[in-house]
Amino acid sequence: MNKLLRSPLALAIALANTSLATQAWAQSEQPQTEKPKAVLEEIVVTATKRETNLMDTPIAITVMTEEVLTRQGLSNVKDIDKLVPNMDITIDSSQSAPVISMRGVRSTNITELGDPAVGLHLDGIYSPRPQGAMALMFDVSRVEAQRGPQGTLFGRNSTVGNVNIITQRPQVDEFEASLGIELGNFNHRQMRGMVNIPVSDTFALRGSFMVEERDSYLNGYYDPNQWDIRYLPEDVQNAPLYTGSEEDKNLVQRARWWEGGADGVQEVVKADESDFYNNSDQYAFRLAAQWEPTADFSWHLAYEHFQDDSAGSTDTIDCDKAALRVRTDDEGNYLDAQGNPSATPVPGSNGCSRIYGPGADSYTVNVSVPGMQDLTIQNVRSNLQWDFTDSMAFVYNAGWAKQTRTQMSDQDRGITDWDMSIFFRDATFVSHSHELQLQSTDNGPLQWVTGLFFFEENNDMQGGWMNSMASADYWNQSDRTLASKAAFAQGTYSITDKLHLTLGYRYTEDTKEDIGGHNMACNDSNPNLLEPELNDGRCFPSWDRTAYNNLPTDYFWNKDIYTVSTDNDIKGEWDYNNYRLGLDYDLSDNTMIFAYVANGTKSGGIGDVVVQYEQDPQTTEYPLDENGDRIVKQRHENTYDPEEVITYEAGIKSDLFDNSLRLSVSAFFSDYKDMQVATAKPLFVTYSWERDPETGEQTDEISADPFTVFQTDNIGKAEIKGLEIEFDWAITNNDRLNGYVSYLDTEIVSDFVQQWTYATVDLFEISYDESVNPENTQLTTNLKGNELPSSPRYSLNLNYSHTFDFDSGATLLPWVNVSWKDKAYFSIFNTDKHEDLYATDTPDAFSDTREAVTNVNLGIKYTAPGDNWSLEAFCNNATDETEFYWGGSGDGVIKGPVSMPRFYGVRANYHF
Template identity: 45%
Template sequence: MMMRYKTLAAAIALSNLAYGAAALAQAEDTDKVEDRLDDSALEQVIVTATKRETNLMDTPIAISAFSEETLDKLGVKNIKDLNNLVPNMSIMVDNESSAPIITMRGVRSTNTTEWGDPAVGVHFDGIYTPRPQGAMALMFDIERAEMLRGPQGTLFGRNSTVGSINIISAKPKTDEFEASTRFEAGRFNQRAFKGMINIPVSDTFALRAAYMTEKKDSNLTGYYDPNQWDQRYLPMDELTPTDSAVSPAANGFEAWLFDQQYYQEVKADPADFYNNANQWAARVSASWTPTEKASWLVTVERFRDDSAGGIGQRDCERIEDRPVEMGGTCTDIWGSEDNFVAYVNVPGKNDMTMDSVRSHFTYDISDELQFVYNAGYQNQERTGQYDIDQGYYAWDQMLKWVDTDYDSWSHELQLKSTGDGRLQWIAGYFNFKEDNYMNGHYQGAMGGASLWIQPERVIKSEAVFGQATYSVTEQTHLTLGLRHTEDSKEDIGGRNWGCWDACSGPINAWGFVDWGLPWGNPDAWFGDGTAQTPRNTLNALPADYYDQPREGFVIDTQNDVYESWSKTTWRIGIDHDLSDNTMVYGYVANGYKGGGIGDVLYKQSTISPENPTGDRFDTSYDGETVVTYEVGVKTSLLDGDMNLRANYFYNDYKDQQFSTWTIYDVTFTYEPARDDVGEPIFDANGDPVLEEVRKDHGTFLTRNAASSRIQGLELEMEWAPWAGGHIGGYVTFLDTEITSDYWKQWGSEPGQVFNNDANPSDSSFGNSSDYYDPRYPSYRNLKGNELAYSPNASLTVNMSHTFEFRDGSSLTPFLSVHWEDDAYLDIDNRDKWVIPEEDMREGVDIAWFTDKRDAWTMATANLNYTSASQDWYAEAWVYNLTDEDVNWWQGFGGSTPMAGKAQRSYGLSFGYHW
């Protein structure tokens, strides 16, 4: 704790340099200001963070903005690539949903289901999008990308607790015809194309069309593995029997148990294996200005993804010293330490289409009053399948999206002042609705299947808002904002179907095991000599057998449920111009993210004749709130050649939402005891010996788990130190802490860490009404832990210099270096756990299960040649120049740690502009 505050003290000392610079700026001759702005080597960035066009340096909030040219230079192709470019922001991708998970200032949401809400709102052209998957590819032909930090609860509202991202597409122009193309080729057989054409039809009407496509092979050496349970997705008639195999399943418990035949793995085509790319997007915009007072912009967009989706890689470094008796190293398991090798028996599929329509209409009622109507529609349809276990688990798990259809509508009406009056204000009404249909299922060949059919899940949100800024003097401006939001979520007719222990269908492999039957018994064989194993029964089924309820399925839950929430958010701010080129600001604001609902669950432990279904377990959760205090300074120095921005913030979070696997019920049964070889144990009277077996009932839940405190400092700089030169970047310091009691179970494979004797087995244990019991050794109070993806310090430096040649052409080398302190990738902070020796499995090293990422450095380089005519350019680029080993996320699969790892890529680009 003391180190945290020492770090923060150092940060505040550094911030004094920025304030000192601001003080020096006051002494600058104000007569030079206009000349400075005109002659500045730095681009004057215009943003719409306050729903007005303002200069970034005059906008009293923490905001970063990048033009498309800058994003291309930095190698940004989608929202995921913004990872290192924005202070205190990191982005990972959820492989199951192909959705980005954005963390800003230590806060994120990992629930990417149709019920989940992001902590950072994503907007396209100012219109909220509930399904941010399209942001993975739609950052082409844009004016800029704006990243707003801090709660945006009054103007943007929905799910902007900690910030918002607004991607603003390029608008049609009526003054000139233009077109451009960009071709790109890179590592992993990457081929990409971007194209744009702008057509001025008349003085009042223009069209603009843009297109992008990208194909790329997988970065993995992939194998289709027929040694796992489920072979239905593989061409078994083309497979070769073998005496040995190197896949995890071939070395696993299930291989011995069912005496399966080994098969030779089949190397996958990298063009259609996990982690490949096969996508395109098209956008058409029309701009019409029928009168001087009215304008209308309509954008139609389609995004198509027909890839195999993403999958995790091994994390061999974490177990490089693990002994064989505890699972061994990657070399022991596969014969290699290569992280980028994958064995699957379910080919990946992510067949997704997103259609969007956005409308922006403005009308100037008078010289001082404007009406704005923003409307948006988005539809996402997706089918897909995902190999969850990759052979790491005996259960052989897969996730399949049979069909999903998400429709959303957004409307926002605004009235706002224009002109130069001392009072500038905006008032509006926001209405949003999302209607979702989903049919998907989970299969675990050794455990069963769960099918969920949700015909109508409806999310509604509406709000009224207003914000006004009054110039108390020419230099001092006071801002007040208010927004009232009403949210609701409803499931109509949703059903979860289960096929588990009592299922008569063939999916449940364990149900077919006769533990007392010797495998040499002729009764264990079919007449044709093939082994009578549940594996054969399963693979006799078609691959789509469980896409709909079948015989043996029962309804586990009926999910008809409705919940609603409301919240009033506010903002009080003041900013003051110390001089014509220096501004200081401060504000207090709160943010809000609505609550949610889940499947309807009942506790089996409370079933009785009077209560046949058991007590209902409440899966709903309330909204989370934050109050943020922030002060900052923005100043231009050195005749406009340097821009400095610095801010300090303090966040007080209440009822913070965390998503985790949660034990909500515990039941106990008595089953026949068996010896080490599976034979039943009998007592002296010849009766079977029964043993009590504990069964935990759990589900993935979002809960209002805790409160937390977050404070930090952000320093940003842009500097043109010499003609043709540019240096920019940021330094951040962050301090996070969970400040309330939050009991949570060990997050990765607790059965591998805690011995069997560590968990109480008496029937009185675990029957409390709460969803945890602190007597369970694998639970711990996380109060005092740090939040995920929250390094104490980070640094980015961007450097470039343009060499001008006599013929007018130029050569610009560019280098971006990012350093980040160590950080946790989960709130468990497992290296802080003190586990009694008697509760741990013998020989376990907690370091194998760490959720801490070491400090790391990554560099991106670019070399651009632009022709004398400025019509064409050529670039060579390298991402992750030093091939730094960085985990974007990490988890555990069976006995093997997994991660999403960075990997070096490089390529060439060529562009032409008409």
């Protein structure tokens, strides 16, 4: 431990000495006649479950006010990562969920089975589903992003940090109201408002809302040539034949093997931007009440409703990486960019044009399944505090949340012949939590808080995956539950007036269970229970496009047509301990240093149960027992253990130059154990009759097909080192500069041997079956020495503003924000570290490297005398950078959600 803490402590002490010397110099050099300098306002945080001064709290915390969020155009948690050191947020479009990483640690399982690595709390109440971070943030007092393990006080899954959104509470002292309107390009419209009503001297009500609509910023098309066209409007299904040249014809998208003949190839149709993927159509409102009958008692009760009716998000193609790909024909001969024979490898000039046609870019996407999303999140939150003695208070925080999601999205986007989509049908997640606290309220040497925590979540997951040519899968998980209970205590004792000791402990018990859950299948071997006349008694009309598109659009949403593949009855139980040991010392009235060791734990989990049956590889038949049932060869149950992050951290916080400069520095080392990694994993091989790739007809050949499932495993150990410097400087009464500089170094330090699962077909130039064959030892790789994903080595954020004061009392505030993140990796595979394994001539075309990116936001705000109204012009992503948030490979291209292009507009606010 001494070795681990030596460097951070030395840095902290050196910075402290520099801080004291700087203060002494500044005070001695300051002229006596100089007018008072700007002073930063005190910031109050609740990171220790008590209200404390930010600069007196021995934790690394970034605080964002609503003014900052609005100025930067940040409307939900997924957008704040550029303002928080060593925080990185990507998006999983298939689940409409953010993947939040902090200090190198994240969770890649964002299904109902997974847990986040960064806790999300609303007014101190735990929010379990990652989609909750997509909800609109409005009428907030502040957002606190705490870094480092927060397990002792915030508990569940605050492994490396926690985000707490604190909303504005009703005020009993005055009536106030406000209304804001924002207009921008892409037909953007946003409105937000608030009204605070004092009903009496002890009771107040507050209502607030936010509405946002925006067209898609993608160049979207509907494609009637893909396999599944059931959801497309009639005019798209009957689009005219393609009339362009053969050279320009998209061979992947517009000339598939099932097309041709009298029908020909149809034109794609431009989609309406207002209801295409990556649009915005959402609203939220909150009703809150505050009751303070005495000075010793307060009760805050709030109901919040969020609704997202957009088309959801989708992935697009990284054209630059796709352009690096060298084309070959079926025999492996090189082709040039136009598809003609070539003696040498020739990378293409525009990777997207090969897939979507001339003029395509990274914002182009062709789909046959229009996006649809109906996401509802409801919350009831209650915060009660009773100071029942002069030295103690009772606090009861309770919350209820319900999330319901119906969603449909295209998953292949015309990149491959395989037409795939995903859907969720009224997937419902209901949770409730209760936390009871006792805490000290006096000014004695010991400040403490202790409590009990109870949480329960009931999930009803209904959804499925469509492989439109051959099969459909349905997830019928109607009773997946999570129960968690914990007891905790934490206290800070003042050993002297300047030296303070903090001890914290939490004991947690988690239980996860699936009762009666099933994975279900629908293919040509299952009977159709509904309309057998449509497909000759088969559940699924495999390889019959006409019969498939005669099915109703909701045909596969009915679980009654499926047969049960697996019974997912499974249960897991875990208990674990969290601790914190810390010291902080006041070097002066304005400077403190701190150091601590603490751990954070992400809960263990369960996965789907997979049953492997005996099968004859010569006939593909399944032998039956004496009862007529298939004989079970093996039952694959997936449970995994908790992961743990132990962090050693030291830091300094100082107010300099007469409280005009606020400086916070933290250095940390984290030992990351039992890492949870979710991947698609081949378990065993099944056998089936092959089909002719030209006609889809069944042949006399038998193929070995891998059975692949998405599951989470504990895979090893990593080490993480980092440095974070945050500052806020009121240079003058009119000039403000703030931001951060951060450093992060991550490395897998244990052997992590597994089968390669990233862009395998393309990098190794093998077939899909070979790529997921669990017996293919060619793909066994040790990832020791790799870096963790979403972990840029360096990052920087700078915000500068200058206020022009007019004699009338009006102000003009131009501002600029610049953020930069170093390159990082999309996945854990770090493809550039393993180039000796690959068969392809162009591994860079399939790289999982995420390039460095610079983002510039700027604006100018006019505020009228008396602060009654303001008008602001803004431009986000002023340099029009294109950034991808996720990486994946499909038919040789890198894909993922793409950042919004240059976005500009005006916003007006009026305060009553």
